[in-house]
Amino acid sequence: MTEFGLSPIQATARDDAVLKALAGFVMQEALGPGQRLPTERILAERLKVSRNTVREALTRWEGLGLVERRQGSGTYLKGVVSLDMLHMPLTLAGGNDFTSLMQTLEIRRALEAEAAALCAVRAGQAEIAEIARKLDIMEQAFHTRAGMSAEEDWEFHQSIYRASGNPLFEQIIAAMHELFHRFWEHPLGVRDFGHASFPYHRTIYERIAAHDPEGARAEALKLIATVEDDLKRGAAKLKLSGQK
Amino acid sequence: MTEFGLSPIQATARDDAVLKALAGFVMQEALGPGQRLPTERILAERLKVSRNTVREALTRWEGLGLVERRQGSGTYLKGVVSLDMLHMPLTLAGGNDFTSLMQTLEIRRALEAEAAALCAVRAGQAEIAEIARKLDIMEQAFHTRAGMSAEEDWEFHQSIYRASGNPLFEQIIAAMHELFHRFWEHPLGVRDFGHASFPYHRTIYERIAAHDPEGARAEALKLIATVEDDLKRGAAKLKLSGQK
DNA sequence: ATGCAGAAATTGGTTGGACCATTGAGCCAT
DNA sequence: ATGGCTCAATGGTCCAACCAATTTCTGCAT
Numbered sequence: 001m002t003e004f005g006l007s008p009i010q011a012t013a014r015d016d017a018v019l020k021a022l023a024g025f026v027m028q029e030a031l032g033p034g035q036r037l038p039t040e041r042i043l044a045e046r047l048k049v050s051r052n053t054v055r056e057a058l059t060r061w062e063g064l065g066l067v068e069r070r071q072g073s074g075t076y077l078k079g080v081v082s083l084d085m086l087h088m089p090l091t092l093a094g095g096n097d098f099t100s101l102m103q104t105l106e107i108r109r110a111l112e113a114e115a116a117a118l119c120a121v122r123a124g125q126a127e128i129a130e131i132a133r134k135l136d137i138m139e140q141a142f143h144t145r146a147g148m149s150a151e152e153d154w155e156f157h158q159s160i161y162r163a164s165g166n167p168l169f170e171q172i173i174a175a176m177h178e179l180f181h182r183f184w185e186h187p188l189g190v191r192d193f194g195h196a197s198f199p200y201h202r203t204i205y206e207r208i209a210a211h212d213p214e215g216a217r218a219e220a221l222k223l224i225a226t227v228e229d230d231l232k233r234g235a236a237k238l239k240l241s242g243q244k
Numbered sequence: 245m246t247e248f249g250l251s252p253i254q255a256t257a258r259d260d261a262v263l264k265a266l267a268g269f270v271m272q273e274a275l276g277p278g279q280r281l282p283t284e285r286i287l288a289e290r291l292k293v294s295r296n297t298v299r300e301a302l303t304r305w306e307g308l309g310l311v312e313r314r315q316g317s318g319t320y321l322k323g324v325v326s327l328d329m330l331h332m333p334l335t336l337a338g339g340n341d342f343t344s345l346m347q348t349l350e351i352r353r354a355l356e357a358e359a360a361a362l363c364a365v366r367a368g369q370a371e372i373a374e375i376a377r378k379l380d381i382m383e384q385a386f387h388t389r390a391g392m393s394a395e396e397d398w399e400f401h402q403s404i405y406r407a408s409g410n411p412l413f414e415q416i417i418a419a420m421h422e423l424f425h426r427f428w429e430h431p432l433g434v435r436d437f438g439h440a441s442f443p444y445h446r447t448i449y450e451r452i453a454a455h456d457p458e459g460a461r462a463e464a465l466k467l468i469a470t471v472e473d474d475l476k477r478g479a480a481k482l483k484l485s486g487q488k
Numbered sequence: 489a490t491g492c493a494g495a496a497a498t499t500g501g502t503t504g505g506a507c508c509a510t511t512g513a514g515c516c517a518t
Numbered sequence: 519a520t521g522g523c524t525c526a527a528t529g530g531t532c533c534a535a536c537c538a539a540t541t542t543c544t545g546c547a548t
Contacts, residue, residue: 014531015303039499050532052296055500059259059300060307064333071500072540079335086344088419089308089333091323092412100330103410110358114350166347168336172416175332258502283528294503299529315529316511 127163
């Protein structure tokens with residue numbers, strides 16, 4: 001099969017046209033997350049298409065998590081949209097079981113290590129200071145609330161992804177985090193989940209502040225390893241207690 | 245065309261219910277990629293919902309890349325569908341420029357290295373044989389077609405992702421690959437793009453076959469490094485020629 | 489004036505029916 | 519066989535309602 005370099009043309013593509021126009025409108029009006037966009041009826045009238053077409057277009061955006069619809073209220077932006085957006089929908093088979101969590105952790109291990117290394121190379125004074133701030137907040141929360149610092153923990157890691165200079169790290173891991181939110185919070189009933197990982201947050205920060213990419217990578221790998229251990233302990237506990 | 249195993253829907257949240265019922269139907273009938281599923285009119289009748297509702301539900305799946313609709317023909321499955329699917333749609337800002345490509349390469353570097361290492365640990369005889377087969381095909385195509393072996397190259401990497409035992413690797417990288425398809429093919433006008441990476445395919449395979457995870461990781465990193473170099477060369481060339 | 493319950497308007501969700509555009513299968517003349 | 523034709527099937531779009539949740543307005547009692 002030879003390559004002709006030709007793509008099939010699309011005769012009818014009203015949905016896409018609607019989304020393109022809407023994206024242009026959003027940019028023009030400089031709308032951000034939380035803002036409400038025009039009602040379906042108005043969009044249909046302005047764009048000279050049926051309300052049904054508008055709805056199918058918005059359904060696409062909703063499925064992509066870009067927009068949230070509230071009956072009786074309106075349609076609201078949930079993220080930043082731009083004309084040159086690229087979509088990368090992933091669907092993972094298998095539910096919220098041990099295997100799925102373990103698989104996401106393998107992805108996170110790869111990305112976390114790389115992000116920490118890149119961060120150690122690229123982070124400037126401001127980024128390092130921000131990471132230090134998040135680390136302090138997390139450590140204080142950890143001590144005052146006896147280890148319940150999931151939210152602060154997450155924000156610490158986010159600050160590293162941001163300082164990596166590549167927004168894809170944050171986006172991919174954030175999507176996984178949102179997906180397994182309940183499990184990152186109270187995974188599998190292990191009460192002291194995450195305790196073992198605590199000291200490595202500071203060591204990661206130190207290696208980043210010292211601009212030592214391989215050191216940061218190594219500490220990040222240690223952190224993920226403790227999480228994997230916790231997960232395995234939780235799975236073993238579950239097995240003992242007879243749950244499937 | 246008599247029995248569909250579909251039962252009517254009752255409460256609100258119709259479209260979600262439609263998708264759940266449809267997913268159940270797909271599993272029950274053991275439908276796989278490429279297969280055609282019932283027409284919208286039949287689904288609407290069987291589920292006792294309006295055709296518009298069916299369409300919105302299918303629009304969701306289409307946006308997620310699970311399904312492909314062909315006017316006049318039907319709606320066809322594009323991937324594997326199951327009841328306990330989880331969706332992780334990512335939307336990346338920024339277009340098909342040099343920076344975006346470089347950022348996806350950083351993600352690919354992290355994942356490719358980890359996948360190769362995992363593969364070296366987990367791949368069995370059958371998986372290794374499959375990788376060897378893809379490698380042979382790629383090398384032959386490379387020699388007979390003077391380096392134009394993008395498709396075979398991609399299939400070689402896919403076989404590694406599959407043998408890693410974690411489907412997320414293949415899904416994430418496949419999504420990026422599809423996204424930047426034109427650029428992976430003829431990136432930035434560099435004619436011998438990918439030539440430098442050629443020898444590392446075999447070295448990666450050898451480390452995997454020897455069950456040497458760190459060796460496989462190292463070779464994978466070398467391969468990505470050559471691609472990054474090609475990309476930088478292409479960008480420099482573009483800069484010289486005055487294009488933006 | 490103020491507070492609040494109920495009415496009214498707004499907005500997304502659903503329905504049913506109609507028609508258009510594309511596809512594919514069957515048929516027929518060549 | 520080949521090419522062109524019809525015609526039924528199927529997804530794409532449109533319209534005009536109505537339903538359900540939410541918000542806003544209104545008017546009465548305090």
